[in-house]
Amino acid sequence: MHCADIATLSSSDDLFNQGAERAIRCIATVFKSSRIGERRDRLPVNARNVRANFGCEMGMHRTSPAGPEMSSTTDHHKHPARRCVIGAAVFAGLVIVALGSGLRPPPSDATQIPAGPLPRQLTSVEVIRLVPADLVEEMPISGTVTPVRRAEVSAQVSGLAGIVAHRPGDVVAAGDLLVTIAPEDFALALESEQAALQGTEVQLENARSKLDRTRRLRERGAIANSLLEQAESEADMLAADVAAAKARVRLAELNRERAELRAPISGILAARMVEPGQLVASGAALLEIVDLSTVIVEALVPVGRAGQLRVGQRVSFWPPTLPERSIPARITRISPRVAEGTRAVTVYMEIDNAAEGLRAGAVLTGRVELRVAKGRLALPQDAIRTDGTDTSVTAIRDGQAVSVPVSTGTVWNGGRLVEITGDLRPGDSIVAQPLVGLAPGDPVTVVGG
Structure with missing residues (x-):
């Protein structure tokens, strides 16, 4: 095959492969010819004369019939076949490069850069998924657990203590013998x-x-x-x-x-202030028993906020040892006077402690439920835009930012949430806060959600 055949290749992938194969075969042919030429140089003079007219298919120079004595002393005159190999290799390389760069098919439409502006990418933190929710206005509160029923057992006679039957933490029943005195x-x-x-x-x-x-x-x-x-x-x-x-x-x-002190109530022995053989006087406190089946949380509420509280309101507390667990309570009493030395009112909240295991003296934090609205749509204040008398939010629909007019209603959680009504549907994606450069009609995508 002649090397010039490479120029007839088209720009398709198949022709590109064929052209490459032909170029390689051409180089092999030239290389073979060069090996023959080298062997000819090693033949006797007569043999060289026989092959004097042998040349490269690519038009290489013929060797001198006079033999090496009459040829030039330079390398390219000594080995014309080697020059042929180098030239063919360079030519074939240029052809392959040309075929690879110019004859390859253009990229498909799927890999081309789309026309028009690129979509604005928003993270899931910058977008709020609108869903109906139960809105609750709450007031934070904290207080100390005290038992509803407690009994201090005191000596009613004087004398030496005899039996002291229990220690703190023991469960006692009403009527159990606790202490004997002389x-x-x-x-x-x-x-x-x-x-x-x-x-x-x-x-x-x-x-x-x-x-x-x-x-x-x-x-x-x-x-x-x-x-x-x-x-x-x-x-x-x-x-x-x-x-x-x-x-x-x-x-x-x-x-x-x-002289025989017995438990006045059922409960847990909380304190013991007497030991056997101790001389006790009539009226001295010896033991303390608490009934923790029902407890009261006493909390001080600032006067300015106490007016929002009512007897019967529900309260949720979270114990420090189990913060993921909510303990229900309710307000049972509100003091009619301000606590001495403070500007706060004492509020009493009752907890059924039979299954909770709260201890006297524990500090609980919780929230008082002031009002509730079920199944409402609400957004943070930052998500609502106000332009004069017009109020709107920016929704993401069909991959575009859309301005949706809304009406605002009741404010919740100290102004952090606002009820809204308008052309909104559950599941709409709402931009959580104003974003510089984002205008209605701009393409938008949400990532990381």
């Missing part, structure tokens, strides 16, 4: 008073028998009236002594009962 002493005192009562009652019986005899004698006139009066007085005094003795017995019984 139980033997009060038992002996009771026995003594009971014995004294019995003696006084015997004396009273004797006095009454004597009074009966004296009355009969007086009726017969055997004794003076003064003796009858004396017998009556003695009987009355002994009757009074019996009544006093009975009272002392009852007091001794009470002291013996009071």
